[in-house]
Amino acid sequence: MEDQVLLVKDFRKVYGDFVAVDGVNFEVQRGEIFGLLGPNGAGKTSTLECLEGLRQPDGGTLDILGVNPAREPHKLRNLIGVQLQSSGLPATMTAREAMRFFCAYHGVAPRDDLLERLGLQGKQDAQFQGLSTGQQRRLSLALAVAHKPPVIILDEPTAGLDVSSRAELHALMQELRDEGLTIILATHDMAEAEKMTDRVAILLKGKIVATGSPTELTATGAGFTKVSVRTERAVLMDNHTAFPAVSQRIIREEYVIYWSIDPGPTVAAILAHLSAQDDKLIDLRVERPSLEERFLELTTG
Amino acid sequence: MTAFMHHFAYEFKTGLRNPSLLMINYLFPLGFFAMMGFVMTAINPLFQASMVPAMVIFAIVAATVLGMPGPLVEAREAGIFRSYKINGVPALSILAIPGLTTGFHALITAAIITLTAPLFFGGHAPVNVGAFVGITLLTAFTCAALGMLISVISANSRATILWSQLVFLPSMLIGGLMMPLDVLPEAVRPFSALLPTSHAMQLFTGWAYNEPTVFNLPVSALILALSGMLAFALSIYLFNWDTHNQIRRGHPLMALLALAPYVVSMFLK
Incomplete structure (x- = not known):
């Protein structure tokens, strides 16, 4: 396909007797944010x-834009930008030095503008070990995109970040997507995946158990819709009337679901x-x- | 500026920024030099004759064998080499540039020792300066390559200390730095040929000071150069990007090949 940026076909990875990934298939299109989800040990x-x-x-x-990552590492390095989950930078390296x-090594001019854009103005000469977790993540992201790669791989980019730093990173990811970059996002944060990704693949025990947009995935589960009701006199709390099409009823705080x-x-x-x-509706x-919920349904059966 | 220059500049600054490296590159050898200058020359005035080369070798071994491997192993354990690999930093640069910058720091310390020992402690200045510089560079190269090899084969930081001390301690005891090789017990003397410091010290004694030696000097020079080249080549060959990825091109025991020239030298004297 013309707009296909990344292809994974019948991919398999084995460590001794342990099969970590077993016949995984997915593809990613240009300009997509593609989520790779799964519990620990799933093969992400x-x-x-x-x-x-x-x-x-x-x-x-x-295959990434026609390049085999294992066989053509020299071509690969300018095609991808990677924000690793671990620091990936020496403790005493300053932000400015890291950028240079x-x-x-990528053969491009340093992008100090990115440091400012990512809120690292005034921190250019701070050593990596002196930056906060959020600043370290933002620096890693700045370095991942500095050479303008068409594909960015983000591994748990918002882990350990506060709410505002997460929001800033999400905004930047959307900007990058709008600029035509393709983003592979591995995350444990389902809310992040639901908000940010165009499509996701859910990995479980080395196999893909579901793939599609978050909307598609949530629609293809057991097919249930949650109806949460809160009323003034709470008559539903003790009421076990069998309402039509209802398969399960639970009480959570002041709501009957x-x-x-x-x-x-x-x-x-x-x-x-x-x-x-004669009860009055407060919230429906x-x-x-x-x-x-869909993820838990898939991964826990 | 090229990638090499950026990398070199960063690594050189790290040798001053990192408190452990600052200690091992400068404070430890210069402190030891001052102590030996005050104490050893008073106890044994003959030490003045060998003080400059002995302290220069000490500075080089401290920086390259004791100091350099640790940060490289820690960087590998922290996943920094993974990041380097993704961004196209070659293995050669990852090893050779810290080797060069560490050698550079050691040479600065060596220069301080060479210039101040005659002034403050009556240390003998080299007779043949050209030979002195050449032997210093050769020793720095060989020891830096050995430091690289230790960093590559060490499974973790604790193992690094073990391997480094395995080279450093015998070098101090029977490597000709604290006492001349010809006063060592007969049974120990052959083992001194297994140490780069013994050959370096003999080269300094013979070629930089025109004093009699017990080793064949051209052979010692060849041994140092060969073992340095072997250690460097083996470092590149055995280099591993990732602590968690155990696939490598050869078994770490291959590193023992770097000792082959020293073993041969035991039979050539």
Whole structure:
């Protein structure tokens, strides 16, 4: 496909007798933010490390813009920018030195403007060990994009960040996507994946168990919709009336939550019941399951 | 500025910024030099004759064998080499540039020792300055290559200390620095030929000071050069980017090949 940037086909990675990744297939299109999700040990890191050229695959095809990461590392290095989960920088290296160091190896002029854009103005001469976690992450991201690679791989980019730093990084990721860059995002944060990604693949025990947009994935689960109801006199709390299409009922704080396969009749029946009981509605929410709920459904069975 | 120059400038500054490296590159050898100048020359005035080369070799071995491997192993353990690999930093630069900058720091310390020993402690200045400089450079190269090899084969920081001390301590005891090789016990003397410091000290004694030696000097020069080249080549060959990725081109025991020239030298004297 013309806009295909990355292809993973029948990919397999083995460590001794342990099969870490077993026949994984996915592709990523230009300008996408593609999420790679999965619990610890699912095979995310092995997949990313092979894409980054850090490890050799044991089978299948890996292709980034026509380049085989294992066989053509010299071509690969200018095609990808990687923000590693670990620091990746010497403790005594300053932000400015890091920018000059990595840009020199990529053969491009240093991008000090990126340091300012990522809120590191005034920190250019601070050593890496003296930066906060958020500043370290932002510096790593600045270095990953400084040579303008078409593909960026982000491994847990917002782990350990405060709310405002997360929001800043998310805004930057969206800017980069808008500029046409392709982003591979590995994360444990389902809210982040749901908010940021165009498509995700969920890995479990070395295999992909689901792939698609977050909306598609949440719609293809067991098909339940959450109907959460809070009323003035809380008559639903002790009421076990079998509302139509409801398969499960739970109480969470002041809400009664119904899992419905057909929310229309369920909501209509609840409202009719409240009216008959002379109770007054305070809050009514009809929600699809979140990606996190879908993820848990897939990974825990 | 080229990538090499940026890398070199950063590594050189690290030798001053990192408190451990500052200590091992400058404070430790210069402090030891001052102590030996005050104490040893008073106890044994003959030490003045060998003080300059002995302290120069000490400074080089301290910086390259004791100081250099640790930060390289820590960088590998911290995943910094992974980041370097992704960004196209070659293995050769990762090893050779710290080797060069460490050698540079050691040469600065050596220059301070060479210039101040005659002034403050009556240390003998070299007779043949050209030979003195050449032997200093050769010793720095060989020891830096040995430091690189130690950093490559060490599984972790603790192992690094072990390997470094395995070279450093015998060098101090039977490597000709504290006492001349000809006063060593007969049974120990052959083992001194296994140490680069013994050959370096003999070269200084013979070629830079025109004094009699017990080793064949051209052979010692060849041994030092060969072992340095072997250690450097083996470092590149055995280099591992990642602590967690155990796949490497050869077994770490291959590093023992770098000692082969010294073993041969035991039978050539």
